[in-house]
Amino acid sequence: MQPKQIEVKAALEASSAQAQEAARQRALLRTSGVIAALVAIVAIVDVFSHGHFLTETNLTNVLRQISDNAILAVGQTFVIITAGIDLSVGSLIQLTGVVMATFANAMPFDGIPLVAATLLVGLVVGCFAGFVNAVPVVRLNLPPFITTLAMMLMARGLAFKLSNGQPVPLNSSAFDTIGTGFFFKVPIAVLWMAVIVVVFAFLLTRTRFGRYVFAIGGNEEAARLAGINVHFVKTMVYVISGGCAAVAGLLLMARFSSGSPQTGIGDELHSIAAVVVGGTSLMGGRGSVIATFLGALLIGLLNNAMDLLNIESYTQDIVLGAVILIAVVIDELRKRYLRA
Amino acid sequence: MRGIAKSFPGVRALAGVSFDVRAGEVHALVGENGAGKSTLMKILAGAQRADEGVIEIDGKPVEIDGPRAAEAAGIGMIYQEFNLVPDLGVVENIVLGHEPERRGVLDRAAAARDATAVLTELGITLPLDRPARRLSVAEQQMVEICKALIRKARLIVMDEPTAALTDRETDALFALVHKLRAQNVAFVYISHRLEELPRIADRITVLRDGMAVATKLTGELTQEELIRLMVGRELEAHFPPLPAVAGDAAPLLAVKALCSGRVQDVTFSVRAGEIVGLAGLVGAGRTEIVRAIAGADVPDGGEVEVAGQRVVVRGPESAIAAGIALITEDRKAQGLVLGMSVRENTTLAHLDCFSPRGVIDLRAERAIAAQEIAQLNIRTPNSEQIVRNLSGGNQQKVVLAKWLIGDAKIYLFDEPTRGIDVGAKVEIYNLMLALLARGAAIVMVSSELPEVLGMSHRILVVREGRIRAEFAQADATPDRVIAVATGVAA
Numbered sequence: 001m002q003p004k005q006i007e008v009k010a011a012l013e014a015s016s017a018q019a020q021e022a023a024r025q026r027a028l029l030r031t032s033g034v035i036a037a038l039v040a041i042v043a044i045v046d047v048f049s050h051g052h053f054l055t056e057t058n059l060t061n062v063l064r065q066i067s068d069n070a071i072l073a074v075g076q077t078f079v080i081i082t083a084g085i086d087l088s089v090g091s092l093i094q095l096t097g098v099v100m101a102t103f104a105n106a107m108p109f110d111g112i113p114l115v116a117a118t119l120l121v122g123l124v125v126g127c128f129a130g131f132v133n134a135v136p137v138v139r140l141n142l143p144p145f146i147t148t149l150a151m152m153l154m155a156r157g158l159a160f161k162l163s164n165g166q167p168v169p170l171n172s173s174a175f176d177t178i179g180t181g182f183f184f185k186v187p188i189a190v191l192w193m194a195v196i197v198v199v200f201a202f203l204l205t206r207t208r209f210g211r212y213v214f215a216i217g218g219n220e221e222a223a224r225l226a227g228i229n230v231h232f233v234k235t236m237v238y239v240i241s242g243g244c245a246a247v248a249g250l251l252l253m254a255r256f257s258s259g260s261p262q263t264g265i266g267d268e269l270h271s272i273a274a275v276v277v278g279g280t281s282l283m284g285g286r287g288s289v290i291a292t293f294l295g296a297l298l299i300g301l302l303n304n305a306m307d308l309l310n311i312e313s314y315t316q317d318i319v320l321g322a323v324i325l326i327a328v329v330i331d332e333l334r335k336r337y338l339r340a
Numbered sequence: 341m342r343g344i345a346k347s348f349p350g351v352r353a354l355a356g357v358s359f360d361v362r363a364g365e366v367h368a369l370v371g372e373n374g375a376g377k378s379t380l381m382k383i384l385a386g387a388q389r390a391d392e393g394v395i396e397i398d399g400k401p402v403e404i405d406g407p408r409a410a411e412a413a414g415i416g417m418i419y420q421e422f423n424l425v426p427d428l429g430v431v432e433n434i435v436l437g438h439e440p441e442r443r444g445v446l447d448r449a450a451a452a453r454d455a456t457a458v459l460t461e462l463g464i465t466l467p468l469d470r471p472a473r474r475l476s477v478a479e480q481q482m483v484e485i486c487k488a489l490i491r492k493a494r495l496i497v498m499d500e501p502t503a504a505l506t507d508r509e510t511d512a513l514f515a516l517v518h519k520l521r522a523q524n525v526a527f528v529y530i531s532h533r534l535e536e537l538p539r540i541a542d543r544i545t546v547l548r549d550g551m552a553v554a555t556k557l558t559g560e561l562t563q564e565e566l567i568r569l570m571v572g573r574e575l576e577a578h579f580p581p582l583p584a585v586a587g588d589a590a591p592l593l594a595v596k597a598l599c600s601g602r603v604q605d606v607t608f609s610v611r612a613g614e615i616v617g618l619a620g621l622v623g624a625g626r627t628e629i630v631r632a633i634a635g636a637d638v639p640d641g642g643e644v645e646v647a648g649q650r651v652v653v654r655g656p657e658s659a660i661a662a663g664i665a666l667i668t669e670d671r672k673a674q675g676l677v678l679g680m681s682v683r684e685n686t687t688l689a690h691l692d693c694f695s696p697r698g699v700i701d702l703r704a705e706r707a708i709a710a711q712e713i714a715q716l717n718i719r720t721p722n723s724e725q726i727v728r729n730l731s732g733g734n735q736q737k738v739v740l741a742k743w744l745i746g747d748a749k750i751y752l753f754d755e756p757t758r759g760i761d762v763g764a765k766v767e768i769y770n771l772m773l774a775l776l777a778r779g780a781a782i783v784m785v786s787s788e789l790p791e792v793l794g795m796s797h798r799i800l801v802v803r804e805g806r807i808r809a810e811f812a813q814a815d816a817t818p819d820r821v822i823a824v825a826t827g828v829a830a
Contacts, residue, residue, distance in 0.1 A: 206702075208695040215688055218677035225636055225674055226689035226742070227660040285679045 033330060034278060034294040038301065045305035052308055060187060066300035067193040068093075068248040070293050072267060073274035074200045075244030077292045078237040080275050081204075082217045083284025084137065084144040086238060088151035089245040089271055092129055093264025094159035096122040096249035101168035101259025104175070114174050122246035129155060130242025134235040144238075152268065159261040167260035170253070179254035189251045196247065200240075201289035213237060217284030273320075274299055277327045299323075354379055355550040356393070361495060366517060366527040368537050368558070371547035372570055372789060372822075377530050380547070381497050384528075385417035386410035416488025416496045420503060422480050426473035430466050431455040434486045458486045462516060478509035485516065489525075496520075497528040502536060503623065514540050532621050534563050534826050546570055563828055564819075571789065571818035579794030580769055582813070583776065585614045590648070592781040593633075593664075593750045598642035600632035601625075602805040606642070610750070610781040615772065617796030618785045620825050625805040626785040627669055630752040633783075634666035635659035636674075646750060660689060665743035669754035669785070675739040676727050683709035683723040685738050690746045712741035717767060733764025740771060751775055753784045757791065769795060789818050801825050 046053040072089050079086045100122045107114055133151050136142040181188045204210035212233045215223040224230050248267075253259045278295030280287030302323060306316045354376045361367045371377050382388040384395065386404045394401045397413055404410050410417070424433050431452050432439075440450035452468060459466060464482055472480060481501060488496050502510045517527060517540060529541055537544060538558055545555040546569040554569050561569075591609035598606040603625045610616045618626040632639040635653040644651045644664075651662040659666070668674035676685055686709045687694055694705045709723035716737045720730055727738055736756070743751065753772070757765040772782055772795065786792045792799055799816045801809045801824040809824045822828075 206700055207698045208691045208700060209698065211684065211688075211691060211700060214680065215677050215684075218679045219673075221674050222677050223688070225634075225656050225666065225668060227657040228688070229657065285677070 033327075033334060034291060034298055037327070038294065038298055041298070041301055041305060045301075045308065049305070049308040053305060056185075058304065058308075060185070060190070062297075062300050062304045063190045063193075064187045065304070066296045067187075067189040068251050069267065069270050069274060069300070070193050070296040071196050071244050071248045071251070072271040073278075073292045073296050074196055074289055075241035076268075076271040076275050077278075077280055077287050077289055078200070078204065078213055079144070079241050080272075080280055080282060081213050081284055081287040082234055082237050083220075083282075084234070084237065085148065085272070085282070086130075086133065086241045087145065087148040087268050088129060088133060088155055089241060089248075090264045090267035090269070091152045091155035091159065092126050092242055092245035093249040093252060093267055094261050095129070095155040095162075096125050096246040097253045097259035097263055098159045098163045098168055098261055099125050099259070100246075100250060101170055101253055102162065105168065105171045110172050111174050114172055115178070118175075119247075119250055122250055123243050126242040126244075126246030126249070127239045128242070129245075130238040130240070131235065133242070134238035137238070138231045138234050148238075156261075156265070163259070163261045165261060167256075167258040167262070169258040175254040175257065177254075178251065179257065189255065192247065192251060196244070197289060197293050204289050209233065209236070214285060217286075219285075270299070273324050277324055279327075279331050295327075354383075354390075357547065357550065357552045359545060359552060359555075361526045361528055363494070363526050364521050364524040365542045366521055366529050366540055368529045368531060368541035368544045369547060370531065370534065370537070370544060370566065370570060372787075375547040375570070376550040377547055378499065379550075381417065381499065381528065381530065384410065384415060384497060386415075387417075411491050411493075414492060414494035416491060416493030418481070418484045418488065418496065418498045418501065420499045422484055424472040424480055424483060427471050429469045429471055430475070430483055431468050433472050433483050434458065434490055436487070438490060454490060455486065458489050462486070462489075462519065464516070476509075477504045478506075478512065481505075481513065482516075485520075489520075493525070495526045495528065497530070499530045500532065501529070502531065502533060510536070532826055534566055534828060537566075567819050567822050567826075567828070571822055579791075580766075580773055582615065582795070582797060583613070583773070585611055585797055589613055591645075592647055593783070594643075594645040594648075595629075595633060596643040596645070598629065598632055598639055598644070600637055600639040600642075601628050603628045603632060604805045606805075606807055608800055608807065608810075610783055612749075612779045612781055613776045614797045615776065615782040615784055615795060617792035617799045618783065618802055619789065619792045619799050619821050620802035622787060624802045624825065626802045627754055628805070629802070630666060630754050630783060630785055633659070634664050634752055636666060636668070660746070660748075663747075663749035664752065665689075665746065665748035665750065666752045667739055667743060667754060667756060669758065671732075671735055671739050675742075676735060678728040679726060681724045682713065682718065682720050682727055682730070682738055685727050686712055686723075686741045686745065689742050693745075708745060709741075712745060716741055716744075716771070731760075733760035733767075736760055736764065736768065740768070749780055751780055751782045753782060753786075755786055756784065757786070757788070789821060793818065793821070803827060 042054065052058065072093070076086055076089065100118045103121045104114055104118045107117065129151055133144065133148050136147045137144045178188050178192070183191055204213065212223065212228050215226070215228060216230055216233055220230060249264065252263050256263065274296035275287070275292050276282065276295070277298055278288070278291035278293070280292060299320065302320065303316060306319060311319070357376065357380055359380065369377050369380070379388065383390045384404065386406045386409050389405065395404055396402065402409075402413050404413060404415075425436065428436070434455040435451045440447040440454060442450075455468065462485070466475070466479055466482060472483065475483065485496065501513060505513060521527065531537065541558045543555060544558055544561060544566070546553050546566065548570060589611040592612045594609040596607050606629055608616065618629065620626050628637065631637045633644055633653070635656045635658055638655065639653060644653055646662045646664065651658065651664075653659055672678060677688065683705060687705050691700065694701050694708070706723055712718070713720060713723060718734050718737045718741065720734060727735055730738065756768055772784075775782060784792070784796060793813070793816050797813055799811045799813070799821060800807050801811070801821055803825055811820065
């Protein structure tokens, strides 16, 4: 089917520019809350930590610390925009970590080919788990909360079973670059995160697939009647989420030089927190990868700031919980204000 | 109820209706779809508030500002769709909200006693523990009546109570109503089935266009008079004249022996340049027919042909690929993604045209959205406006825009002008004519009889899932169509 002849007249250009401006303003409004909070934290903490906060080393560190959660949260964003949820991603870090480490140790080759092959194996495991998550959701309309909860338990159990509960140390040093290396002062893990954020932000905002993700989250029936293959799109968001978990699993395995069944426990909640703090609605239909990244960054900066201010970890949890609650309350109030 | 008036944005649903019910009376309320029956009853039940007018009970004005106030005033409402909790048993449903307690703990024995007392009084037996979901429709209705009685209702409103009942169940219901009437309970009885009114109603009020046009004793009215009162108006002049269909035009859409759910053995065809109207009462199966053609529901059987080519309808995609566009009746639930912009909604069904290799060409997308906004005269500040913020008429135009950009050959309109103002209606009629001029075929479902009569070359009357009669525009009078739709004539 061909689009009708499109005549771009001067008048259309004018309204188009106006429309572009409106879209930009809306996007800015959506992320302005997070950005304001980021600026406030940076300013306050820098004063109280006597300048230890705003140093290159420290900020680089924060970025490295958030890289795995940010990647996890990118996948989670896709799922949540379709009004779903993925509780299995923390366990998939555990599972893919163990599987990848075991696989890497068994391979006769080394270097870049080993890293590539290991990543591929991790992706297959993660994406397949995502596919299994999606099938009952798509075919039987079961709530994703249930199917991914089941996957969370199965993947966690499998990770412990395969590793006998012990970390699997990596024999090869090929992964060290990813774990601790730098590229012009930027940690390699941070580059991975940046690439994933940019690629998936593009996928979500500029492609047909991304548009369908929003349409399904906004009104699944209208999307179906518009001829959209709802089953395929919904399946793919869980596959993407599982794949993101595998990449996060690889980064964590590389950082600790071992695939541990302990690594990743509870991370699904941190990823959901990053998405929510970024302003994505759990009701579906709204959200942004960039906002999720800012949400992960905000949480990471808070954690780091509290470390610098010598706040012990129990108190940190209390503060983090409060911040999440405040973030969503402010977001809701702002939306109501904008609507009125 | 006196001088009740209610307006919705763009529509005046009730224009000063006065209505009274006496103790121990069954008062029937009839009227065409959209005449205002439901709105009037919702106001009485506290589900909606009147803009003007007073409600009096025993001569004293009462304020009904919610369902609780209605209940306290002794008004029980039984909607067509029942309000039972599917997994609770008969007893729990009857006492719902009025559970007897002893020191804060549910008193099951007392609940069963209360429920049994009502059932005995009515002389009916129901399995007390069976969850509501496993009761028959008639049994669920009995539970609803018991619910109303345990709340000491003195006036019970029933909306289309016999629509889903068999003849024997209807007899049982009428017996029950007569029994309660003898105990001074009053009923408001809403029905489309005119033939049953003489058996049940003492008086009949006819609503038309939000006004009560007549209140008469049942014996004073024949069915013919009733129909004339319900329809009782000249076709309004705002329908543009339909161009004649070319005599040699071949059928563009042919539907053969289509079955889907309640829809049985529906066969008809539409030629290029022709509008076929589907008339009938709400629930007759008209929507199901167009949904099956468009693949919104996958048909159980039958064939759909477009320009002589058989189309295997497996879902919306296959129908869209065959050039069939369905403009659904509920634009908010099925037609639009409300949180998306005008642009995004406009291109949703044909995004592949703007995204070779999957990446959306935003410039082309904006241009086509702007073009459709101009062409359909959609009143929106720009193409980025969220459609939730548009008026009903403009939302409907966005739905149309979505299907216009694909160059479909067959347009299925389901209630195309519901809830939009007259000006926007005329614009949509003119748009339908423009589609005809492009060689399209149109099927229109509408509950507004003047619209079907004024905007269709041929009219098919649907009742209980089947096409019961066909009229050419010149032969179709409101009386004849209503007579077939209500089952008075074959």
